[in-house]
Amino acid sequence: MNNKTYPSICRLCTASCPVTVEFDGQTVTSAKGIKSGAPFHGFFCKRGQSLPDHIHHPDRLLYSLKRQPDGSFERIKVEIAIAEIAEKLNLLIANHGPNSIATYMGTFSGVYPLAAVFAQSWMAAIQSTMIFSSMTIDQPGKGVAANLLGRWLAGPQPFKGSDVCMLIGGNPLISYAAGNVPFQNPAKHLTSEIKAGMKLIVIDPRYTETARRAHIHLQPRPGEDASILAAIIHTIISEELTDSDFISANVAGFSHLKSVVAEFTPAYAATRADVPEQLINVCVRATCGL
Numbered sequence: 001m002n003n004k005t006y007p008s009i010c011r012l013c014t015a016s017c018p019v020t021v022e023f024d025g026q027t028v029t030s031a032k033g034i035k036s037g038a039p040f041h042g043f044f045c046k047r048g049q050s051l052p053d054h055i056h057h058p059d060r061l062l063y064s065l066k067r068q069p070d071g072s073f074e075r076i077k078v079e080i081a082i083a084e085i086a087e088k089l090n091l092l093i094a095n096h097g098p099n100s101i102a103t104y105m106g107t108f109s110g111v112y113p114l115a116a117v118f119a120q121s122w123m124a125a126i127q128s129t130m131i132f133s134s135m136t137i138d139q140p141g142k143g144v145a146a147n148l149l150g151r152w153l154a155g156p157q158p159f160k161g162s163d164v165c166m167l168i169g170g171n172p173l174i175s176y177a178a179g180n181v182p183f184q185n186p187a188k189h190l191t192s193e194i195k196a197g198m199k200l201i202v203i204d205p206r207y208t209e210t211a212r213r214a215h216i217h218l219q220p221r222p223g224e225d226a227s228i229l230a231a232i233i234h235t236i237i238s239e240e241l242t243d244s245d246f247i248s249a250n251v252a253g254f255s256h257l258k259s260v261v262a263e264f265t266p267a268y269a270a271t272r273a274d275v276p277e278q279l280i281n282v283c284v285r286a287t288c289g290l
């Protein structure tokens with residue numbers, strides 16, 4: 001049988017890496033990254049490489065199952081399953097209200113364009129507000145902080161060409177997502193920017209894969225990264241390293257920020273976080289390009 005190859009994307013996460021899929025009849029024999037072209041440059045992680053196993057794994061579920069009273073599962077026609085589920089949902093809504101029904105959308109839903117839209121429309125139709133996702137469960141602080149403090153409307157600093165990259169609790173070499181490091185082939189992008197002169201600062205209690213490449217690695221006590229950031233802000237303000245024209249034109253609440261970080265001297269933060277005070281000062285100089 002002739003093998004055929006097709007271009008596609010990996011749908012295992014939102015990076016959507018481009019891939020060449022090889023078929024031998026009905027069987028996927030290999031999936032490989034496509035070497036040409038930025039920003040991926042052939043990146044195709046271990047999870048992606050296991051795609052043929054995902055597709056042809058003997059335990060892969062290809063039809064609906066219903067749990068039986070003894071705990072075992074039996075095959076059920078999809079139209080019967082939907083009718084039974086609808087009956088149970090209607091009962092729940094009638095007895096406990098719409099918010100007794102919740103949905104959860106994880107990373108996989110992100111790469112299927114209709115999944116999230118359909119789920120949100122369905123929740124609106126039954127008037128339930130209980131919509132959860134990998135963001136609301138894993139890292140709700142990001143959304144809460146953005147809503148409390150607002151966003152920098154000019155958008156993020158482009159990673160390429162940055163003088164400094166400071167990662168706080170991020171390990172993009174493994175997670176593929178941290179700060180503004182491109183999640184398509186993070187190792188390659190990090191390496192090329194470091195070669196171009198970018199300074200990498202990592203604040204993380206763990207000596208991570210990314211921390212191993214850092215020019216400065218601060219290992220605070222867990223939970224004390226905010227103290228270090230407050231000390232950096234404190235020092236930048238107290239040494240008048242700020243751009244005062246820019247601040248008066250664009251920033252609200254600057255004096256409040258100054259008072260909030262007033263007690264966070266590098267010495268105080270160093271004690272709280274258990275890091276060398278001198279390294280906090282080095283971070284200040286690096287972030288200010290001094």
Ligand code: SF4
Pocket residue numbers: 010011012013014015016017043044045046047048049176
């Ligand atoms: S990062 Fe890995 S899992 Fe995600 S799309 Fe790319 S190859 Fe697939």
